[in-house]
Amino acid sequence: xxxxxxxxxxxxxxxxxxxxxxxxxxxxxxxxxxxxxxxxxxxxxxxxxxxxxxxxxxxxxxxxxxxxxxxxxxxxxxxxxxxxxxxxxxxxxxxxxxxxxxxxxxxxxxxxxxxxxxxxxxxxxxxxxxxxxxxxxxxxxxxxxxxxxxxxxxxxxxxxxxxxxxxxx
Amino acid sequence: xxxxxxxxxxxxxxxxxxxxxxxxxxxxxxxxxxxxxxxxxxxxxxxxxxxxxxxxxxxxxxxxxxxxxxxxxxxxxxxxxxxxxxxxxxxxxxxxxxxxxxxxxxxxxxxxxxxxxxxxx
Numbered sequence: 001x002x003x004x005x006x007x008x009x010x011x012x013x014x015x016x017x018x019x020x021x022x023x024x025x026x027x028x029x030x031x032x033x034x035x036x037x038x039x040x041x042x043x044x045x046x047x048x049x050x051x052x053x054x055x056x057x058x059x060x061x062x063x064x065x066x067x068x069x070x071x072x073x074x075x076x077x078x079x080x081x082x083x084x085x086x087x088x089x090x091x092x093x094x095x096x097x098x099x100x101x102x103x104x105x106x107x108x109x110x111x112x113x114x115x116x117x118x119x120x121x122x123x124x125x126x127x128x129x130x131x132x133x134x135x136x137x138x139x140x141x142x143x144x145x146x147x148x149x150x151x152x153x154x155x156x157x158x159x160x161x162x163x164x165x166x167x168x169x
Numbered sequence: 170x171x172x173x174x175x176x177x178x179x180x181x182x183x184x185x186x187x188x189x190x191x192x193x194x195x196x197x198x199x200x201x202x203x204x205x206x207x208x209x210x211x212x213x214x215x216x217x218x219x220x221x222x223x224x225x226x227x228x229x230x231x232x233x234x235x236x237x238x239x240x241x242x243x244x245x246x247x248x249x250x251x252x253x254x255x256x257x258x259x260x261x262x263x264x265x266x267x268x269x270x271x272x273x274x275x276x277x278x279x280x281x282x283x284x285x286x287x288x289x290x
Contacts, residue, residue, distance in 0.1 A: 028198040033183045105222065167213060
């Protein structure tokens with residue numbers, strides 16, 4: 001059975017998505033995986049609005065409250081040694097409760113540390129990364145594409161990462 | 170987020186997106202996608218449910234290993250372990266987001282248009 005993309009979406013929002021006439025911009029980029037997983041170093045990325053309290057500020061929700069059609073395009077770094085209680089969530093479009101109980105549901109740092117210790121993958125980047133998924137209405141992803149995305153890619157590649165798991169909220 | 174998968178892939182990284190909205194990922198055109206029928210904010214499973222999180226991640230790694238062409242999309246057979254009505258309520262913020270509050274009248278109009286019978290012309 002194919003996954004129903006709208007199972008958990010309120011009807012009015014589902015209607016809005018379905019009305020879009022977006023088509024993929026071709027070609028879709030492709031970087032082939034050229035080695036076995038056991039030799040791959042991973043980076044983790046979510047759009048759940050996660051940040052580490054006391055390390056970096058939350059996403060700018062005050063501006064979004066003032067300008068509801070704007071969303072903060074920047075990102076936050078989450079060192080993989082963080083404790084659950086260090087993690088904050090700033091995102092006005094989801095209930096953060098379960099992420100505050102277990103960040104692995106969006107940023108599976110502990111699951112990937114298990115994979116490393118089992119030898120299934122070779123390593124995990126020192127920082128995981130979070131964006132905040134709401135990029136305005138209509139969505140404007142230019143800053144992601146031209147500035148912040150390439151910046152995260154550069155940091156990951158500098159650490160020798162070759163694979164990235166992206167987990168939207 | 171599908172856009173970021175494309176951006177990172179373009180930068181020379183092999184990416185894999187786990188998404189509960191494959192409809193959107195396919196519209197944007199992501200290199201590799203594992204689709205899961207889980208509520209928003211719970212893309213890899215429920216809190217504390219390490220077994221299910223791990224199963225989804227293993228499926229994701231299989232997609233990464235086996236995909237041979239951009240636009241590869243695999244749909245997971247995992248199901249959400251809690252009732253739909255409960256899940257629907259639990260993932261949403263207590264207060265509707267600012268844009269939803271602003272857009273509510275327009276969204277209602279879209280819905281009304283869709284309900285209106287087609288006149289066949």
